[in-house]
Every structure is written in C-alpha cells, then in structure tokens.
Amino acid sequence: MSALIDFYQQQPQNEGLLTPFQGLGFVTAMAAAPNIIDPAEWIAFFWGGEEQAPFESAQDFEAFANAVVDSFNEIRDKLFSHEWQWPAACQLDEENIVTSECQALCEGLLQGWQLARDDWETLMPESSEDNALLGGVLLSLSLLFDPETAIAELASQGIQGLEQFEEIYNAMPQMLCGLTLKGQQLLAEQA
Template sequence: MSYSTSSLIKAINHPALADKVMGPTQAQGFTFAIVSAPALIPTKDWWPMLFVDQKISAEIAPEARDAFLQEIMVYFKHAVDELKAPEGFTFPDVCDCKDNNANVELMAFCAGFLQGYHWLSDLWQDRLSNLDDESKSLVSQTLLGSMVLSGHPQLPAMLKDTPKDQLPVVDDVYADMPKTLTIFATFGRRIAAAETIAELKKAEAPKA
C-alpha cells in the first residue's frame, strides 16, 4: 500500500475522530520521532499518544480507529523506506517553506516530532549520557531545527544572547533539515538495532 498524505487526511476526517486525534502532519511528525527512536517501541505503546486524550476511547468506532492506524503504519513504513533510499527523508508533500515562513503543515510536523522526542526523552538522555559530543551535537542540532520550523514559543528566549548574524535563518534550516533528520533517525535506529542484537546474544548465551 503506497503512502499518501491525502489518504491519512481522509482517515482523520472521519466524523468519529473529530477532535479526538492529532492533525495529519502532526501525527506524521510524532510517528517519525518513533521511527527515529534509539529503542524499539511497540506500536501498542506509542499509537495511543496520537489521540488527544493519549488513550483510545472505547466510544470511537472501530472502523475509524483502524483506518487511522492503517494510514499511520503506511507512513511509518514509508519513513523507514526513505531512510534506506539514497535521497533520505523528505517532509510530507503538504509541508512547505517560502520567504522564511514555514507553512502550518510544516510547523505541525515539526511540533509533532518534538512531542515525540519529548515522550522518548528519557530513552534518548540515557543513551546520550554514554555517547560522544558529536552525537550529542547531532541531537541538539535536530531539536533546534525542529524548534525553528515549528515556531516554538521558547525559541526567542533560548536565542536571546545569540549574535544577530548567527541566528538561524528559517529557509536555510528548512533546506538542511531533511539531511539532518535522515542522519538523526539513522543514528537512533542503529542504537536500537545494536541493543536488540546485544539482547539476543545475551539470551542465546549458555548459562553457567
């Protein structure tokens, strides 16, 4: 099944999901954060986070719920496939940035990504504490770029002491972010894969 943002929008627009789930690009951003996680996260754990109440109400019609999950998982697979492709990550087709202004869909995607990272922050901090400065810098760069493109309200305070000629330019951040997110997600997935292999080897090791 091929990926299409319009199919996700159609699923989200089901009356049974009105005001109960994230918007489509916000949901894609959160899902990409899960794709990038430095540990394997079962779908049953992160999927409810896409709902406004962070749980799936029993009142939601099963067909609407399942159609939404199906489209999210199509995007999940699409994102994984992109990371393996030469071109790497690309923003959803509805995201755009012109004249230093991110459109609302790009802002929503980056906001969703930051929400996902925040949800996973304990996992990231635990791994980063054992990694080098270059790895920590990659994560910081990714988060800063996402904050710039999402119009994060804390950004002005964070950058208040930054010289004017060193302030991030939105158009430049937008141009760089696909590569940055590709490296970030690949990095996180390699950590997850290494830990999985280590656990398998540990489980297979003969007991003394």
C-alpha cells in the same frame, strides 16, 4: 503522500485527534527512534492518551491504525535509505517563514521525541559527542516549530535575516536521516 494523510483526507474532521501534520510528525519521531516502540503503546497519544478512541466504529479505528502503521513503515524505510524529505505541504513561506503544516509536523516530531527521549539520551548522553547531533536536530525542529519566537531571540542577539531558517529547513532531511542512522549504529555497538 503518506497513508496517514490519505486517511485524514478521507475522513470527516475528527476534533479528538492530532491534526494531520502533527500526527505525521509524531509518527516520524517514532520511526526515527532507535528502539522500535510498538504502535499499540503510543497510538493513543493521537487522542490525548484517553482510554476511548474518538472513532465512530471499529472499522474507522482499524483504518486509522493501519494508516499509522503503514506510514510508520514507509517513513522508517525512507529514513534508513536517506530518502526522507519534507512532505509537499511543508514549505518555506515568505510571510510566516514556514507553512502551518511544517510547524505542525515539527510540533509532532517534538511530541514524539518526548516518548522516545530515554532511549535517545541513553544512546547519546549529554557528555557524548553524539549528543550535539541530537541537540542540533531538536533545536532546529524547535526553531521551525516556533519561528516568531526564534526570530525575536535571534534579533535580541543582533542576528538579522531569515537565511538561517532556509538553511535549517534545507538541512533537516539530512539531519533527521543521519540521526536515525547514528542511533541504529550506536544501538548495534551496544548489543
């Protein structure tokens, strides 16, 4: 379990913050980004970018910031060592295709990608072969974030069944690690 999820479990529910798994997804996107963006530049996204953080004390904010940085470091290490996996709560679900935690994690990943988007698009421009990897990861995250819309769209194209979601879900750890490593490789080649 990540330091960030531990923080959320130990604190009273803070309505002003991203949910625990949205936050974990956001941190994962930042950890996967090709260029490290200082957490001081993006931590305010957890509370909608407002100037005032929604914490009762400086100690609470410091504990939160430490949990974010610890989770960032842990996730980045796992992405680079090809060991990143879905958190235990992020599972396939027969009734809803994926758990709400999985949907929230995907939502946070997509939100975080927006912040690092320019870096990704510079390294993997639309005309490049590598753009297919980036597009595949983003499409897969979008499908897992909103599976009901995805199923309706697939059905309109004559595709039935949920096997695709299981394949996408199972492939995501490898895809996300691969994207992270490819981003670093391309960054090194440009240096």
